[in-house]
Amino acid sequence: MKFVDEFRDPDMAKAILERIHTLVDEIPQAQERPLQIMEVCGGHTHSIFRYGLEELLPDKIELVHGPGCPVCVLPMGRVDDCVAIAEQPDVIFTTFGDAMRVPGSKKSLQQAKAEGCDIRMVYSPMDALALARKHPDKKVVFFGLGFETTMPSTALTVKQAEKEGINNFYLFCNHITIIPTIKAILDSPDMYIDGFLGPGHVSMVIGQAPYEFISAQYNRPLIISGFEPLDVLQSLLMVLEQLKAGEAKIENQYKRIVPDGGNMQALRAVSDVFELREFFEWRGLGSIDHSGVRIRDGYAQYDAERAFALPNLKIADPKSCQCGEVLKGVIKPWQCKVFGKQCTPETPMGALMVSTEGACSAYYSYGKIEARNIA
């Protein structure tokens, strides 16, 4: 398949892997303890498992599967809010598919749907707006979820609703931002991460500049990376090249998609519609300052948080969950006390077991055979 197979060429992968194996032996700190490289984005985690990349890497490299799965880091209280909205009369609640299964404290959206709520899977917020046009007697709520990748399309949908004078469309905004979260991880005392693979599609929107502090203040390299297996391998090689040279730069491996300056139009739409929240609660990581956005006053009429009475309760993760430590690379998924026992993809307790992009779920479903045997 054009534009896909080129990035999955086994011969090329072999060549890059050989260079990775050689290079890692030349990096002094890798001889003392394994290098920890975090892939920030769930899309990368998915690729790594899908193509079995991890076991092809030298033992001296440990991949840490970061917080970039928006479904995984969604706190239970927010799912409860979704269910509360969906249970109101005359509401059509719309959501991306993979949010359907995320457990709330009492039920998931999938269970609420089974109990009679009108909950529909959509592929784009524009599909939700189309429903609002088609059902003027209903309140159509879109569950806005994701990082900067999905934020612009939601912002543009709100602007389109305004332009068309559609008054029965609402956005339940749970968009989150990646930069404060990377910073929180870097500030954490038990963190040993040597370098990062930066999120490709987030960067397509925000560009390269927002990452500069990672090299300037924390002296760590970050490579903005594509999602195909060769992208991931090449980006890892680029991290290693910097570590060997003793450098810490922000580089862009995903130039075919990511312009250095990002997408100005998308950013403008985002800043028109959204503003930073003081803090946002992350499942597994707790509250992080300025890590989420909400709808500006100018678009208040589309804001589901203002239009509906929400329970807005903070529900703590079960104490036995060690998602936070896994996210920061302190422990591996299978080292968590409940991994594969009380916590499985069928009955997820922690955030990371929820979506196929979550590190624990990926390990459990796809993962290293040994990991599963330990569980």
Place this chain on the structure above:
Amino acid sequence: MSKPQRTLKASTITMAHGAGGKAMRDLIEDVFVGTFDNENLNKLEDQARFELADLQVQGRKLAFTTDSYVVDPVEFPGGDIGTLAVNGTVNDLAVSGAIPKYLSCGMILEEGLEVELLRRIVTSMRQAADDAGVTIVTGDTKVVPKGKGDKIFINTTGIGVIPEGVDISAENCKPGDKIIVNGFVGDHGAAILNARGDLALDVELKTDCQPLHGLVQAMLEICPELHAVRDASRGGVATVLNEFAESSEVSIRLMENKIPVREEVRGVCEILGLDALYFANEGKLVAVVPGDKADAVLDVMQSHPAGEGSAIIGEVIEGYAGRVLVQTGFGGERILDMLVGEQLPRIC
């Protein structure tokens, strides 16, 4: 006996068509009996009857199976719910090595269904039954109020005869056996997803719906000791392989780059983050064949119209019981598990 003569004039199904009176007789005699038209059904008895002796000539065991069909949309490129309802049950019989003989047809119709649509579906059923060499010999019709169903649900039950000496079972897989599929996987699942119209993708995808008994009989001729065969309908190839690995307490290893997936289907999967190995198929089987017979079976399959695209995609290996592994194009390996729930599109 000649077929009954009543005609149905209504253009939509109403509750009257399930009420047991004249309206129901019109529906049954005109649409169902008129189309399926065979001696057993035309008698309008409460049951079909057949001579045991006729069946015993063909084998010593009966195969008996049932399945319900609730697909949305009911018509899609390459078929409709009627084609599915016949071929699905035919294939559940066929993969035991049975020669399919008779089907029942239970219909649950939603009030308001267009009679024209129903006629098209019933005609497809007759066509599919003829193609598969089976007869629809008994049936039942119910009508439910609008909103209590989704246009039309069909249940078919099938009876077939298993020839002597055939013993195909999910428990028979042994290390060294080869895994064969009879063509592109995932076509039906992708076609249905696309036919719902939500994706707005500009691709031509058709269901692969076809009967498989002819293919299985051809395979049995060259290899009477076929170990396991299942049709990879709901849950796809991945689910069937997990069932095999579990029942036989073996591991299975697939070679990812040997699995035939149509370019268009791959495209749908790439866009939505789905996996074709979990997509439903309606004319695809997965066979587990003794290693020394694999090439011969593959040849026979490739020269059969229902198996032109057949390929060996993996093998049964010693190892952790119940585990299916996929060797990726990179030489990496991953576990191919059963789905937890339904496959959901990824967010970004």
